[in-house]
Amino acid sequence: MRTGNWAERLLYVFALTIGGAISAHADFKVWTPDVNQSEFAVEHVGDFGADGDPAKNGEKSFTAEFEYGVTAWWQTELELEFERNPGIGRATYFSQITSENLFQFTQRGEHWLDAGFFAEYGHALLKGDPNETTFGPVLRKDFWGLSNTVNLFIEKDLGQHASGRPQFLWAWETRFENLTMKFGRQFTVTPGFQIYGEPGAFGHFAAWRNQDNRGGPQLFGKIFNLGPGTLEWNGGILIGMTKAVPVVTPRWQLEYEIHY
């Protein structure tokens, strides 16, 4: 479905306005096992891949998301995803609507490890694309002033266009919380990094050179009392670790939590 009718254009502009640039691969987001009951937030995640090779240049994806903490342990999000594949002459499509759900099992710092679980169902909007489900544990361990989170996910195609085996996806995030900088009462910034990996299907991992592995420095911050809410943001660049992916992928995530 190309960005044609007025509703799609409105959503496209919403995501574009927040993100500034059209971007790719909306999965560059690390989930942490934190649910806030009754919290309502709107979110935008985006990225774009840049490479001197035209065949790898220009991938973009961005999302518009609406999040709500239903209970003390369950948060749900509705995600609208727009994507552009790399290459010359590609178009950006409204590609998928996804129901994302995060479950928090332990309070942060209560046990040796903070634990949660993620599960999503994505309904494809492009003809010939499969629906999908992605799920897996979300784990965090804080020590020495560092907050370390790992997502270990399985992604499986569903429906008549489903193909292949389940895929393994992983992501790692470290925040150097002991280096958090505060600027008055309104701004905080914390340095860190993220790494994302897609080695391939279970039982058939691709050779390293063909895997989608990217990582790089990120900043994590908050702007308190920005209008009727707080803006939580993070962003940086991901360096391609293999020849199969763009040399550099800037990415960002903006979550505006509305106080009511």
Next chain:
Amino acid sequence: MINSKILASALVGAALSSFAAAPIARADEAVTIVIKDHKFVPSEVTAHTGQKIKITVKNEGTSNSEFESSDFHREKVVTAGKEIVLFVGPLDAGTYEFFDDFHPETRGHLTVK
């Protein structure tokens, strides 16, 4: 090259072991803070270094609040009439500010000695 079957097993094992092998939660100290009339009561609390601290926050107001601290990295919405529990520490000696993100003038401090 990592065997994908081993990796899949490790993935499941990591998830299960995080629940099964963790020691039973225990806090060494407990602190209770009440939110009332957009104030923390008490607004100044103390704890000791080397201790895990259980903080109970009770919202006795009529509007939602969000207990948050950039110093000990915790945030939790506390809906009106409800309470939440947070675990922090062990913390080094010092003074750590906390605030209500929904009502930013509502602030307090945790002093760790």
